[in-house]
Amino acid sequence: MTNWMIKSEALGKQYTLHRNATGTSPLAAAADGIRAIFKGKKTPAPAKEKLWAVRDVTFEISEGERVALIGANGSGKSTLLKLLSRVTEPTEGQALIRGRVNSLLEVGTGFHPDLSGRENIFLNASLLGMSRDETHRKFDMIVAFAGISRFLDEAVKHYSSGMQLRLAFSVAAHVESDILLLDEVLAVGDLVFQDQCQNKIAEIADAGTTIVFVSHALSSVAELCNRAMIFEQGHIVEDKPVKQAISHYIERARGIEGGCRQAVHYGAPETAPGNHVVRLRSVSVLQNNKPVEKAVLLNRDIEIEIIYGNLVPDSKLRVCLLISDHLGNDVFITDNIYTAKREDMVALSPQETGFYRSLCCIPAGLLNDIKYFVTLLIYDHGDVRHLLAQNVVSFDVKDDTDYSKHLVHFPADYCIRVPGTVRQNLSWHTEKAENL
Amino acid sequence: MNEAHSPRPKKLTIIKPTTGRGILATSTEIWPYRSALYRMLLRDLRARYRHTAFGFTWALVSPMIWLLVYSFFFGYLVRFPSDGWPYPLFAITGIVVWTFLSRATLEGAQCLINNTHIISKIYFPRIILPLNQSVMAFTDFVISLALLVPVLLYYDIIPSARVLYLPLILTLAFFMALGAATWFSALNARYRDIGLALPLAVQVWLFCSPVFYSMSIVPESYRDYYSLNPVVGVLQSFRWALGNDTFAPTLPMMLSSITFSLALFISAMFYFHRAQRRLVDTL
Numbered sequence: 094m095t096n097w098m099i100k101s102e103a104l105g106k107q108y109t110l111h112r113n114a115t116g117t118s119p120l121a122a123a124a125d126g127i128r129a130i131f132k133g134k135k136t137p138a139p140a141k142e143k144l145w146a147v148r149d150v151t152f153e154i155s156e157g158e159r160v161a162l163i164g165a166n167g168s169g170k171s172t173l174l175k176l177l178s179r180v181t182e183p184t185e186g187q188a189l190i191r192g193r194v195n196s197l198l199e200v201g202t203g204f205h206p207d208l209s210g211r212e213n214i215f216l217n218a219s220l221l222g223m224s225r226d227e228t229h230r231k232f233d234m235i236v237a238f239a240g241i242s243r244f245l246d247e248a249v250k251h252y253s254s255g256m257q258l259r260l261a262f263s264v265a266a267h268v269e270s271d272i273l274l275l276d277e278v279l280a281v282g283d284l285v286f287q288d289q290c291q292n293k294i295a296e297i298a299d300a301g302t303t304i305v306f307v308s309h310a311l312s313s314v315a316e317l318c319n320r321a322m323i324f325e326q327g328h329i330v331e332d333k334p335v336k337q338a339i340s341h342y343i344e345r346a347r348g349i350e351g352g353c354r355q356a357v358h359y360g361a362p363e364t365a366p367g368n369h370v371v372r373l374r375s376v377s378v379l380q381n382n383k384p385v386e387k388a389v390l391l392n393r394d395i396e397i398e399i400i401y402g403n404l405v406p407d408s409k410l411r412v413c414l415l416i417s418d419h420l421g422n423d424v425f426i427t428d429n430i431y432t433a434k435r436e437d438m439v440a441l442s443p444q445e446t447g448f449y450r451s452l453c454c455i456p457a458g459l460l461n462d463i464k465y466f467v468t469l470l471i472y473d474h475g476d477v478r479h480l481l482a483q484n485v486v487s488f489d490v491k492d493d494t495d496y497s498k499h500l501v502h503f504p505a506d507y508c509i510r511v512p513g514t515v516r517q518n519l520s521w522h523t524e525k526a527e528n529l
Numbered sequence: 530m531n532e533a534h535s536p537r538p539k540k541l542t543i544i545k546p547t548t549g550r551g552i553l554a555t556s557t558e559i560w561p562y563r564s565a566l567y568r569m570l571l572r573d574l575r576a577r578y579r580h581t582a583f584g585f586t587w588a589l590v591s592p593m594i595w596l597l598v599y600s601f602f603f604g605y606l607v608r609f610p611s612d613g614w615p616y617p618l619f620a621i622t623g624i625v626v627w628t629f630l631s632r633a634t635l636e637g638a639q640c641l642i643n644n645t646h647i648i649s650k651i652y653f654p655r656i657i658l659p660l661n662q663s664v665m666a667f668t669d670f671v672i673s674l675a676l677l678v679p680v681l682l683y684y685d686i687i688p689s690a691r692v693l694y695l696p697l698i699l700t701l702a703f704f705m706a707l708g709a710a711t712w713f714s715a716l717n718a719r720y721r722d723i724g725l726a727l728p729l730a731v732q733v734w735l736f737c738s739p740v741f742y743s744m745s746i747v748p749e750s751y752r753d754y755y756s757l758n759p760v761v762g763v764l765q766s767f768r769w770a771l772g773n774d775t776f777a778p779t780l781p782m783m784l785s786s787i788t789f790s791l792a793l794f795i796s797a798m799f800y801f802h803r804a805q806r807r808l809v810d811t812l
Contacts, residue, residue: 104544108810179544179652181809187545194542196651203647207576216572219565220651271539 098272098303099154099177103186105327106172110142146172147327150186156271159304161314161335163342164324170307173324174198174274177305192271195221197262197278206250210241210260213249217264231267238293239263259286266293273297276307291317311339311421340419340464353464353487355385362402366482370408371471373480374400374448378467378488388491391462391516395455395488399469400448401480407443408473412451415468417484418514424465425515427453461516462492547806556798558654565653569661574668588669589676592624596676599624599741610743612768612775615684621676622768623740629670630706630760631731637662637710638727641718645812655805656798659710666710667703677771686772694770701790702763708793715797715804719811739764744776753781762786 147169154160162170175181177188178196203220204213214235218228236242239259241252249257262278278290291313298304298317308314314321314335321338323331323345331341344352356377359365366373378385379396389395399412413428429437429451439449466487471480492511559566578585596617603609604616611619640662641648641655648655681688717723738760747755755761756779763786766778 175809176544179542180649182806183544183546185546187543190542190544192539198650203644203650205572205576208572212572212575216568219562219568220647220653222561222653225564
């Protein structure tokens with residue numbers, strides 16, 4: 094690729110962890126020395142601990158790409174954005190940037206509380222590198238987007254935090270730039286504003302601006318970006334198309350990298366999830382009454398078997414399953430009280446102590462051919478939660494249908510995979526409409 | 530709104546660890562950000578005088594109060610010598626210059642700390658902040674010069690053509706103030722001790738400078754050493770330009786002031802350039 098916009102070469106940033114604010118400075122050392130003389134004893138020099146927030150980060154981003162940085166808190170995503178926006182300086186390596194950079198690192202950028210919204214717009218725009226003419230030209234748009242026209246001449250300190258936020262985002266979003274760096278801008282603000290932001294970012298992206306985006310909101314990442322880099326302890330561990338990267342990220346975070354955990358058995362009851370009322374013994378994904386080894390098949394029923402021990406006589410336990418997809422979206426929740434055909438009689442009545450086995454059947458053709466995660470919850474009828482096992486098992490659904498034998502294929506627009514978190518065949522009726 | 534993508538040459542920015550050089554780059558970077566400097570100046574001036582009943586006249590209030598206090602205690606009660614001028618005139622010339630230098634230094638020292646919220650979020654040449662603070666103190670200084678006019682008129686003193694030297698003297702004072710503001714802003718960001726020690730140091734310095742007393746009370750044998758205090762040159766040349774010949778600036782006095790200002794300013798640029806790399810990490 095020669096049309097890169099950002100090119101990072103072995104970029105690294107090291108921080109020194111201070112015991113106190115001036116820990117390593119010569120002045121502080123001198124002060125320590127003086128203190129030591131007065132106390133008559135030598136204070137041991139504080140251990141200087143170094144931390145590489147970002148290290149060996151090498152990548153290229155080409156024009157018009159929309160790249161998400163994902164990873165756990167403290168993995169170096171925000172530090173990288175700070176380096177690219179030149180807010181802080183790298184310790185080693187270098188990055189080359191082509192064109193004008195605009196960044197929105199956490200919202201609330203540098204407003205002066207005593208100045209009016211109007212004055213702050215001009216100040217903020219000038220700091221972001223917008224010229225006077227450009228600001229004048231965009232002024233109405235900025236105000237309209239932020240929706241603060243009534244309060245334009247009020248001091249910003251009288252704004253609600255939401256209004257300040259809208260204004261900050263609005264100014265930054267209207268700066269003409271080649272590269273836009275965004276850090277967690279969607280994490281704050283109300284729903285309407287989040288949608289507004291997301292649309293605006295999409296609009297900026299469509300205009301060809303290169304975007305680097307840090308967010309924990311994986312669904313908006315999936316929607317806005319076409320590529321994602323996963324950060325772990327300051328390194329880029331994966332750099333992939335966005336959906337692939339997100340599902341890998343989720344797998345990594347849940348420790349089932351590259352595969353699934355279709356069954357889990359707890360040997361020792363003390364370490365099993367649960368409490369004095371209920372203990373989990375096992376959860377397994379079954380198909381055709383057999384434990385699943387590789388993937389479950391799309392066109393057969395899937396059963397999830399939960400075996401748990403009831404430790405208190407006459408408790409009424411209610412078993413719930415929450416199914417979520419490979420992008421972390423909840424797909425559905427189901428329990429053994431509100432069931433499909435007839436009531437689960439055991440769940441409705443008081444239960445003796447002992448082991449119980451609950452079986453939940455997910456009908457064939459409901460799920461799509463992606464990875465699903467199962468979270469188990471057990472409540473009593475008083476809505477007290479006794480057990481929570483997050484993402485306790487997971488399974489891949491595989492579509493082994495031989496479509497060549499079918500009359501009609503899926504449309505080519507479905508790409509490689511059929512999109513969607515579920516794929517239910519629904520009832521349809523099409524007829525020729527007369528008399529219209 | 531996407532005229533941003535009309536073909537125009539794209540500036541290449543290289544982000545890498547600061548080396549000793551590049552100080553020139555730091556200084557030349559200010560120009561593209563001139564409107565940011567202007568806006569920031571406007572922001573601080575407005576923010577300072579907003580919600581105040583007297584607005585900009587506050588720039589005059591502080592020197593006026595000191596003028597009254599000094600004139601009463603040192604002029605009327607103690608009867609300090611005042612180089613042949615009426616004491617109030619002597620005092621006000623000292624006060625406006627001293628107020629400028631001390632304010633630029635003290636407020637300059639806080640300017641990085643007070644703008645942490647901007648520094649940690651947007652990139653812009655950080656030098657703009659101490660520069661802004663110095664220009665702001667200078668603006669107040671120029672406003673306070675208006676105080677001199679009624680006092681001069683009252684005592685029937687018409688300055689000679691020497692008054693034309695004033696711009697040069699003000700420039701000298703400005704670079705001294707800018708140098709101090711830049712140095713102490715960067716130092717204070719790293720060692721907060723500076724912010725605590727500085728007001729004390731500034732007060733001590735006031736007593737070492739001919740602000741409210743005349744140089745004539747300094748024993749003659751010490752006067753040459755005394756003149757090495759760079760503030761002496763600024764104060765005395767300022768008074769000389771307004772027509773006071775008693776302790777006209779001497780060559781060593783002025784050399785000390787000019788050398789000090791230049792050295793302070795240049796070393797400040799170097800130090801600031803080095804310090805700004807770890808600014809965000811220490812603030």
